[in-house]
Structures are given as C-alpha cells and as structure tokens.
Amino acid sequence: MNRSLDARSQDLLRELVPQALGAVVRRFRDFAAAEDAVQEAALAAALQWPRDGLPENPRAWLTQVAFRRMADHIRSESARRRRESEVAIEAVHTTELTAFETASQEDDTLVLLFMCCHPALTPASAIALTLRAVGGLTTAEIARAFLVPEATMAQRISRAKKSIKNSGVPFQLPTVEERAQRLRSVLHVLYLIFNEGYTSSAGPELRRGDLSHEAIRLTRIVHSLEPGDTEVAGLLALMLLTDARRLARTGPGGELIPLAQQDRALWDKRQIAEGVALLSATLPKGSVGPYQLQAAIAAVHDEAARADETDWPQILALYDLLMRMSDNPMVKLNHAIAAAMAHGATKGLELLDALDADACLADHHRLDAVRAHLLELAGDHQGAIERYRSAAGKTGNLPERNYLLKQAARLSSELRPMNER
Amino acid sequence: MKYILMMSAPRGTGKYEIYSWPKKDWQAHMAYWDSLNRELSESGELLAIEALTEPDQARMVLAGKDGAPITDGVFPESKEFLAGYWIVDVETPERAYAIAARASAAPGPGGASLNMPIEVRQVMMSVRPEDLLR
Numbered sequence: 001m002n003r004s005l006d007a008r009s010q011d012l013l014r015e016l017v018p019q020a021l022g023a024v025v026r027r028f029r030d031f032a033a034a035e036d037a038v039q040e041a042a043l044a045a046a047l048q049w050p051r052d053g054l055p056e057n058p059r060a061w062l063t064q065v066a067f068r069r070m071a072d073h074i075r076s077e078s079a080r081r082r083r084e085s086e087v088a089i090e091a092v093h094t095t096e097l098t099a100f101e102t103a104s105q106e107d108d109t110l111v112l113l114f115m116c117c118h119p120a121l122t123p124a125s126a127i128a129l130t131l132r133a134v135g136g137l138t139t140a141e142i143a144r145a146f147l148v149p150e151a152t153m154a155q156r157i158s159r160a161k162k163s164i165k166n167s168g169v170p171f172q173l174p175t176v177e178e179r180a181q182r183l184r185s186v187l188h189v190l191y192l193i194f195n196e197g198y199t200s201s202a203g204p205e206l207r208r209g210d211l212s213h214e215a216i217r218l219t220r221i222v223h224s225l226e227p228g229d230t231e232v233a234g235l236l237a238l239m240l241l242t243d244a245r246r247l248a249r250t251g252p253g254g255e256l257i258p259l260a261q262q263d264r265a266l267w268d269k270r271q272i273a274e275g276v277a278l279l280s281a282t283l284p285k286g287s288v289g290p291y292q293l294q295a296a297i298a299a300v301h302d303e304a305a306r307a308d309e310t311d312w313p314q315i316l317a318l319y320d321l322l323m324r325m326s327d328n329p330m331v332k333l334n335h336a337i338a339a340a341m342a343h344g345a346t347k348g349l350e351l352l353d354a355l356d357a358d359a360c361l362a363d364h365h366r367l368d369a370v371r372a373h374l375l376e377l378a379g380d381h382q383g384a385i386e387r388y389r390s391a392a393g394k395t396g397n398l399p400e401r402n403y404l405l406k407q408a409a410r411l412s413s414e415l416r417p418m419n420e421r
Numbered sequence: 422m423k424y425i426l427m428m429s430a431p432r433g434t435g436k437y438e439i440y441s442w443p444k445k446d447w448q449a450h451m452a453y454w455d456s457l458n459r460e461l462s463e464s465g466e467l468l469a470i471e472a473l474t475e476p477d478q479a480r481m482v483l484a485g486k487d488g489a490p491i492t493d494g495v496f497p498e499s500k501e502f503l504a505g506y507w508i509v510d511v512e513t514p515e516r517a518y519a520i521a522a523r524a525s526a527a528p529g530p531g532g533a534s535l536n537m538p539i540e541v542r543q544v545m546m547s548v549r550p551e552d553l554l555r
Contacts, residue, residue, distance in 0.1 A: 122512060123512065124465070124510075124512060125465070144549065146510075147547045147548075147549055148468055148510055149468055149469075152462075152465055152466075152467065152468055152510065153465070155462065155463060155464075155465040156465030157465075159463070159464065159465055395545075396422065396543045396544070396545055397545070398545050398546040401545065
C-alpha cells in the first residue's frame with residue numbers, strides 16, 4: 001500500500017486547497033484553524049484517492065472532510081474551554097454539510113493570497129504561508145525547499161497565522177483603494193518564491209526548480225483572476241522567459257553557466273513563445289511597470305539566436321526606463337553591463353565607479369563580479385583576476401563562488417605564459 | 422540567510438569556569454540561554470543549537486601512516502575555545518548580529534554581562550542528510 005497520487009491528481013489537489021480553504025474560512029471565520037483542517041484534509045486525500053480512486057467531485061470531497069475536521073476541532077476546543085472555565089459554550093451546529101458556498105471560489109484564492117502576503121508579515125513568513133495555504137505544499141515540502149528543519153518551518157507558519165489573527169485582517173477582498181497596493185505585495189512574494197527557486201541563496205544546487213515551478217503556477221492563477229492587470233501579466237512573462245533557460249543554466253556538475261555561454265538549443269522554445277506572446281499582448285495596454293520591463297529585457301535576450309546577436313542598445317534603453325522607476329542597486333548594475341555591451345567596456349566601468357558610493361552595493365560581491373567582467377572586456381586581466389577573487393570571497397552562494405574562482409583561474413593561466421615569455 | 426554564531430570561552434584550566442560559579446549565578450546564566458533559545462525557536466529562526474564539552478575533553482586527531490587515528494590531548498596554544506554554536510536563518514545580517522549581541526551579553530558571576538566574543542559567519546552551503554539518501 002505505497003501508492004501515491006499521480007502528478008495530475010496532485011496538481012488537482014493543490015488547485016483545490018485554496019478553494020476549500022476559502023469555503024472553510026468563510027463558514028468558520030478562523031483562518032489558522034481552517035488552514036490546519038484543510039492541510040489534514042489534503043493529507044487524507046493523498047492517502048485515500050490513490051486507494052479508492054478520485055472522488056466524483058474532488059472539491060466537495062476535500063471541503064467536506066475539512067469541514068468535518070474543523071467541526072471536530074471546535075468541539076474539542078469548546079470541551080476544553082468548558083473544562084477550564086465551566087462556562088457552557090453554545091453547541092456547534094456545523095456538521096450539516098449538505099450545501100456549501102460555491103459562488104466565489106475564485107475570489108477565495110485571491111482573498112487568501114492577499115491574506116498570506118499581507119504587508120504586516122515578514123517576507124519569510126509570507127512566503128511560507130503562501131506556499132502552504134495557497135500552494136497546498138506540506139510543511140515538510142516547504143522545509144525541504146528552504147533547507148531548514150521541519151520544526152522551524154512549522155513554527156514560522158504558525159507564527160504567520162498568529163500575526164494574521166492578531167492583525168484582525170478580515171477574510172475579504174481589500175477595498176478598491178487598497179487593492180493595487182496589496183496586489184503589489186502579492187506579486188512581490190511570488191517574485192521572491194521564484195527567485196528562491198531560481199538562484200538559491202544557500203544550498204549546494206543553484207536551482208531548486210520546484211519553487212520556480214510553484215511560483216509560476218501561482219502567478220498563472222493570479223493572472224487568470226486578474227487578466228486586466230498588466231503587471232501580473234508582466235511578472236508571469238518574466239518568470240516564463242527566465243525559467244525557459246533553466247536547462248542551459250547549469251552544467252553537469254551543477255556549475256553556473258553565464259548567459260553568453262549557454263547552449264541556446266537547450267532553452268525552452270515553447271515557454272519563450274508563451275512569455276513573448278503574453279508580453280506582446282500586454283505592453284500595448286499602457287501603464288508599463290517594472291515587471292513588464294524586466295520581462296521585455298528577458299525577451300530580448302531570449303530572442304537572440306546567438307549571444308553576439310543580442311540587441312544591447314534595446315536592452316540599454318529598457319534599463320534606462322527601469323532606472324526611472326526603481327532605485328534598486330541591482331538594476332543599476334545591470335544597466336552598467338548593458339551600457340558596456342552597447343557602448344564599450346570603458347563606458348560601463350565609468351558607471352560602476354559612480355556606484356562605489358552606493359551603501360547597498362559597496363561591499364556586495366556583484367559589484368566586484370561585474371567590474372571583473374568589464375575589466376576583462378577592457379583587456380585589464382590582472383585587474384579582472386583581483387576582482388573575480390574578491391567577489392568569490394564575498395558571495396554566500398557556493399556555485400557562484402566556484403564560477404568566480406574559475407574565471408580568475410582561467411585568466412591567471414592565460415597570463416602566466418605571457419609573463420614568462 | 423543562514424548564519425552560524427560561534428561562542429568562544431576562555432580555555433582557562435581546561436574546565437568551564439561556570440562550574441565554579443555560585444549556584445544562583447549559574448542558574449541565572451542558564452535561564453538566560455533558555456529564554457533566548459526559546460525566543461529564537463518561537464520566531465522560526467533557530468535551525469540548530471549545540472553546546473560542546475569542556476576543553477580538557479577535546480582530542481586532536483591525525484591520521485597515522487596506516488590511516489589509524491593518532492589522538493593528542495589538549496592544545497594550549499590558543500586562548501579561546503569553541504564552547505557552542507547556534508545556526509539561525511534570518512532576514513538580514515543585522516538580525517544575526519543582534520542575536521549574537523544578545524548571546525554575548527549573557528550574565529556571569531554577580532549578574533554582570535560576560536560580553537563574550539561571538540563569531541558570526543554566513544553559511545555558504547547546507548545539505549540535509551535525507552536529501553543525500555534519496
């Protein structure tokens with residue numbers, strides 16, 4: 001009896017989790033307990049569905065089981081309270097499960113996302129809660145993806161739920177005035193999940209694809225619920241266009257392969273086409289935001305058949321626009337690279353000099369790494385070696401460190417014979 | 422971002438000084454750790470915590486010619502000795518430094534802050550044993 005859910009049922013189950021959760025929260029008004037009840041129901045489904053076959057109406061099945069768990073929970077809670085305070089608590093009549101709300105199941109997923117990505121939560125808490133309550137991942141799966149003990153992740157999730165309870169955020173869509181701002185928080189959390197999967201901040205493997213895949217899945221859901229929001233479409237396009245390079249991005253030993261040296265035949269053509277189509281449909285709608293611009297940059301890279309066919313002047317123009325919207329230091333760095341590629345390494349190095357004073361960047365390994373790259377392009381190999389090594393010493397990412405050391409070693413082995421001549 | 426916070430104690434005589442403190446001070450010291458560790462656990466930041474045995478229990482091991490271990494006793498060269506460590510997962514380096522400062526300020530004899538040096542290092546790679554067995 002070791003059958004487990006096939007991939008399709010698993011996807012279905014994860015799609016149903018936020019819908020069931022929405023129904024339970026609306027009926028019982030206790031997000032924290034409802035979330036536990038739905039997790040238990042999802043576990044029950046994972047055990048029973050492979051054995052008994054998929055129920056006729058999986059969503060109703062999941063919701064009913066969660067309702068029952070929730071009713072059990074309330075009954076044992078009120079029994080406990082009665083014991084403790086001897087105050088009789090009104091009996092709970094919640095077991096009549098004949099009909100439950102089917103109306104706004106789609107809204108429910110959005111409401112849950114707004115809740116889980118509430119600005120009152122720390123990013124780490126919002127990420128964990130989103131993956132569990134909306135993504136339907138188990139605590140153990142989330143812990144594995146972030147390489148932390150399960151108990152630590154469980155604590156983070158329960159703390160996040162407590163903060164939501166204490167903040168008194170009602171289970172409803174934000175007001176019209178708040179909506180745009182709150183949607184930005186949701187997109188930011190999804191973006192962080194994607195990045196965590198794409199460039200792991202700590203771990204032996206550069207990419208933990210499950211998280212990127214999950215971020216794309218969730219962003220697709222948001223896009224289907226908010227088809228008119230151009231930044232939602234922009235973020236989805238950005239993820240698709242970036243993730244399309246996943247197979248080319250690392251070598252057989254997990255080592256990092258930079259964009260210019262990737263085997264472009266390995267890029268996912270279908271995903272690129274989808275991202276480009278999405279972006280082309282979105283950009284003409286006006287109100288171009290940072291996610292759309294980043295997606296446009298990714299698209300220009302993806303559309304070059306060879307690295308030396310990249311349209312750098314266009315990328316530079318897009319970074320110019322992006323810089324007007326964001327003072328993110330990484331955008332400034334990438335802008336300097338684009339300037340170097342479009343107008344020569346000297347131009348890029350000049351821009352980097354201006355960034356030395358930036359407090360966020362001054363001690364960051366990326367500044368050293370970019371300078372090393374541009375010094376190499378400018379022909380100053382000795383300077384490049386020093387900067388590659390300096391960057392390697394500062395990064396917290398093992399594959400990245402190995403890549404930087406390899407660049408330094410490559411240049412030193414080229415330099416040595418020349419010195420001996 | 423994961424960090425290891427390494428607490429050093431003076432090597433001294435090879436015994437932890439804490440064992441010679443008055444009971445009241447020793448209890449206050451342990452209560453301080455208990456409260457800090459509980460707080461880190463509740464915040465979902467604590468990944469691991471280990472305390473190590475006394476300096477005179479330590480062995481330095483080298484491989485002999487046949488690969489068999491050659492053990493040596495104490496090594497009086499260094500004045501500081503690793504007494505224990507925390508591994509935490511935090512949002513910013515500043516948060517790791519703040520936790521380290523809390524650890525540094527643990528009370529000693531008479532309740533005065535020990536002001537112990539805590540070395541803070543970022544973790545570059547972590548592996549979960551179960552992931553290697555899959």
